[in-house]
Amino acid sequence: MDYIEALRFLRDRAGYDRGFVANPFADEGIGLQRTAWLCAALGHPQQHYRSVHIAGTKGKGSTAAMLAAVLRTAGYRVGLYTSPHLHTLRERVQIDSQPIAPETFGQLMAELAAVDAALQAERPAWGPATAFELVTVLAFLAFARATVDVAVIEVGLGGRLDATNVILPDVAAITRIGYDHMAILGSTLDAIAREKAGIVKPGRPVVSSPQEPDAAAVIEAVARERAAPLWLGGREWQVEGSWQDFVFRCPGLELAGLAVALCGAHQVENAGVALATLPWLAEAGIAASEEAVRLGLASVSWPGRLEVLRERPLIVVDGAHNRESAQRLAQAVCEAFRWNRLWLVLGVLRDKEIERIVGALAPLANTCFAVEGFAPRAATAERLMEAWKSLVPGGEAKAFRSVSEALAEALARAASDDLVLVTGSLGMVAAAREALGIATSDPHEQEVLFG
Structure with missing residues (x-):
């Protein structure tokens, strides 16, 4: 073979x-x-x-x-x-x-x-x-x-x-x-x-x-x-x-x-x-x-774990995918970084505790760009936005079909002293790294594996 x-x-x-x-x-x-x-x-x-x-x-x-x-x-x-x-x-x-x-x-x-x-x-x-x-x-x-x-x-x-x-x-x-x-x-x-x-x-x-x-x-x-x-x-x-x-x-x-x-x-x-x-x-x-x-x-290098991809605005990615990892991420972001406004780009697999993950991250931001379709088991953006709006009254939530689209809008709206946080799954991390040209995947491999 x-x-x-x-x-x-x-x-x-x-x-x-x-x-x-x-x-x-x-x-x-x-x-x-x-x-x-x-x-x-x-x-x-x-x-x-x-x-x-x-x-x-x-x-x-x-x-x-x-x-x-x-x-x-x-x-x-x-x-x-x-x-x-x-x-x-x-x-x-x-x-x-x-x-x-x-x-x-x-x-x-x-x-x-x-x-x-x-x-x-x-x-x-x-x-x-x-x-x-x-x-x-x-x-x-x-x-x-x-x-x-x-x-x-x-x-x-x-x-x-x-x-x-x-x-x-x-x-x-x-x-x-x-x-x-x-x-x-x-x-x-x-x-x-x-x-x-x-x-x-x-x-x-x-x-x-x-x-x-x-x-x-x-x-x-x-x-x-x-x-x-x-x-x-x-x-x-x-x-x-x-x-x-x-x-x-x-x-x-x-x-x-x-x-x-x-x-x-x-x-x-x-x-x-x-x-x-x-x-x-x-x-x-x-x-x-x-x-x-x-x-x-x-x-040691372990990509996708509280990884800084770009400065000014600061872009940070992390594969937090459950309630404990989201809680730890929220704590670590506050310990490691300073920012004026945080823009959350979030995608979560549908079998995860979505409300608890959103709840851990909600205190960090008042804007959530919800992404679906980044993985076969991804939750819908609508479900993520419902969880966000229930926890952040008056907060903004917007749906996107891809990480690259969500990231592009976040960067267009973010000031130089803001932080863009991409998280919820390692699939989100991979897509963000590829959207920024930091890594590439073989399109043929992706097509074979996922169609």
Whole structure:
């Protein structure tokens, strides 16, 4: 296969409205069995390197990026598997910060297609592997073929039944747990936490962010049941300070004067999770010096997370897509920036808590440019405007069919000391970056995947 043929093959396996993240509950866990079967048929590529497995509601991607940056700076060859992507599906599979090459992606998917055909012949009742399962196994295989030393693997959805959960990591990490994907993961914090804690493996250490009491209780219980050593944020490890100057402490280690290139108070907590995995990785033979920690955090890049795209007027993008991330974004914007007037360009997926997201952002602005059509699962602009008008009496709300149109009007009306904030989804972020010429996507790839 070439890359486009591989994408066509994946497109026919994509679900969840072409979001390329499978609902792991759709087939009662058979998807995890399919993934394990594919890995076994390929010689268990996920066992050929050290690994860290990261779950959580918010911050797991940033945490993964920070940890990968520190490990690369320490001299290791690092695989990074994350989702979703911004501009190309290949971003999900990175080796030493570079997305997998199109030709490599096509070659590996051709191998996987043959193995998947064998799976369907042997286990017809299981059905075909989903797009997310296939890309997950492709990542494992790519990392093994590239002889990475360590892989940082982000969970796609949940944890317990996610396709990534076939790995046996040297350490697991759980970032802050909140309310997201509730129709799938459950409507209570302890139910969601139980799914996230499903990545904890018997006897393998786990690091967690500070959590709400209900979530912490679940994580502690699961770790205890599985005899997994647990380091809980605020207890075994601590962080204090701002993203520009903070202190990290854990048993046997204290580092002061740290700074992370990703701004926002929440990124200090994410950095703490990443750093708390390092003593456990060192026990597995993957050690990072203090210099590597400092340089890695200071140089990490993770586009679309409180990212400044332009000055005067200031244009900031962030992929906040649930109530907690919107609340953190509102706090971080106030901490990091100053402006005269804020223009909000907002687009949200229809299965999200739209009213709560709007409620978190409403105090920042009195004008909302509501965007629809930026993704297959996008909510209508009308729904966003209804939520906005109910929370901002007398505020302005206007509908747009594209991010580029909304951004153009915001820039036309904004003064040089204003701030234009684009948020609600990583799809919004990607479209804004492309509209400003900062990045491009392959139109052929988009056409193949989404029509």
